[in-house]
Amino acid sequence: MPNLKSYTGLEVHWGSSEEMDAVEDNSVQSVICSPPYWNLKDYGHDEQIGTSDESYDRYHDRMQKVWSECYDKLADNGSMWIVVDTVMDKGDLQLLPYHIAERAQEVGFILQDLITWYKPTAIAGMTERNVVNKKEYIVYLSKNKKHKFREERGENSSEDPAVENNHRLGNLWRHPVKRGSIGTNVLHKAPYPISLINRLVQVSTNEGDVVLDPFFGSGTTAYSALELGRKCIGYELNEEFESVIRERLTPIQQRSLAEF
Numbered sequence: 001m002p003n004l005k006s007y008t009g010l011e012v013h014w015g016s017s018e019e020m021d022a023v024e025d026n027s028v029q030s031v032i033c034s035p036p037y038w039n040l041k042d043y044g045h046d047e048q049i050g051t052s053d054e055s056y057d058r059y060h061d062r063m064q065k066v067w068s069e070c071y072d073k074l075a076d077n078g079s080m081w082i083v084v085d086t087v088m089d090k091g092d093l094q095l096l097p098y099h100i101a102e103r104a105q106e107v108g109f110i111l112q113d114l115i116t117w118y119k120p121t122a123i124a125g126m127t128e129r130n131v132v133n134k135k136e137y138i139v140y141l142s143k144n145k146k147h148k149f150r151e152e153r154g155e156n157s158s159e160d161p162a163v164e165n166n167h168r169l170g171n172l173w174r175h176p177v178k179r180g181s182i183g184t185n186v187l188h189k190a191p192y193p194i195s196l197i198n199r200l201v202q203v204s205t206n207e208g209d210v211v212l213d214p215f216f217g218s219g220t221t222a223y224s225a226l227e228l229g230r231k232c233i234g235y236e237l238n239e240e241f242e243s244v245i246r247e248r249l250t251p252i253q254q255r256s257l258a259e260f
Contacts (some may be wrong), residue, residue: 002246002249002250002253003246004242004245004246004249006253007222007226007249007252007253009225009226009230009231009232010222010226010231010232010233010234010249011232011233011234012216012222012233012234012235012236012242012245013233013234013235013236014237014239015235015237016235016237017066017069017070017214017215017235018049018065018066018069019065019069020069020070020073020212020214020235023073023212023233024073025072025073026072026074026075026076027073027075027210028070028073028074028075028078028210028211028212028233029074029075029077029078029148029204029205029206029209029210029211030074030078030080030148030200030201030204030205030211031070031073031074031078031079031080031081031082031211031213031214032080032081032083032197032200032204032211032212032213032221033082033083033213033214033215034084034192034215034217035049035063035066035082035084035100035214035215036049036215037084037085037087037096038054038059038087038089038094038096049062049063049066056089056094060099060100060103063100063103064103064104064106064107066214067080067100067103067104067107067109068107069214070212070214071104071107071109071143073212074143074212075143076143076144077143077144077147077148078142078143078147078148078204079112079140079141079143079147079148079149079204080104080109080139080140080141080142081138081139081140081200082097082100082104082138082139082141083117083136083137083138083192084096084097084136084137084138085097085133085135085136085137086137097114097139098114100139101114101139101141104139104141105141108143109141109142109143110141110142110143110144110145111139111140111141112140112141112142112147113140113171114137114138114139114140114171115138115140115171115172115173116135116136116137116138116171116172116173117135117136117137117138117173117175117196118134118135118161118172118173118174118175119134119135119136119175119176119177120134120174120176121176121177121178122134122135122177138173138200148204148205149203149204150202150203150204150205151168151169151203152169152199152202152203159174160175161173161174162174169203173196175193175195175196175199176193177192177193178193192220194220194223194224197220197221197223197224198224198227198228200224201221201224201225202228205225205230207228207229208229208230208231209230209231210231210232210233211225211230211231211232211233212232212233212234213232213233213234213235214234214235215235215236216234216235216241216245217236217241218241218244218245218248219234219241219244219245219248219249220248221234222234222245222248222249223248223249223252226249226252227252
């Protein structure tokens with residue numbers, strides 16, 4: 001598998017996105033990420049955000065540092081898209097997307113919308129005494145009221161209510177989660193579908209723009225950004241994910257070699 005440094009337009013930094021000094025201020029067009037959820041998934045690193053021994057307030061304090069860093073790195077017409085869902089805390093529902101939006105607004109972001117991502121293939125409920133959870137949210141924020149937004153629909157099924165009847169792009173998006181080599185990987189537990197990220201990249205950037213993912217994970221954001229002619233910067237605490245990222249990006253390198 002190719003070394004990550006061999007990809008043109010890709011930077012991967014192994015460290016916490018609570019400090020992103022390696023990224024120039026005002027140099028990023030779009031932030032696209034799925035952050036660690038509080039007290040839900042263990043990614044195997046002592047310094048990870050959201051572990052079970054960390055309070056809900058402490059979790060948001062640390063996340064707010066990340067949002068502040070993202071705000072500084074974004075261009076004046078940039079935007080941020082956070083894929084996140086609600087969580088259960090001792091039987092009580094915590095409205096995590098709304099609380100993330102509140103903290104992001106405190107550092108200067110403008111809340112544009114809460115997009116609902118409908119996952120028709122989801123089969124698990126939050127608890128055994130609850131309904132099956134078939135959605136997540138995308139917290140859509142911008143640095144200023146006048147920000148880059150392209151009316152791009154992306155390649156998706158005609159069943160997607162966001163694009164039905166040739167209307168303007170709506171805020172209910174249907175993107176099934178497909179099981180595959182990345183989806184079944186036990187190391188990284190929260191992949192999201194490429195069709196979803198493609199839409200986020202296309203609506204928020206032009207070719208050549210820079211996309212930042214402060215929670216790089218398995219590299220899906222980078223895959224989409226590079227495939228669509230953008231650049232990508234990622235921050236990831238867990239260096240064990242490197243092999244997963246390299247595997248994820250291999251098809252791009254193979255296509256580039258074939259075209260050459």
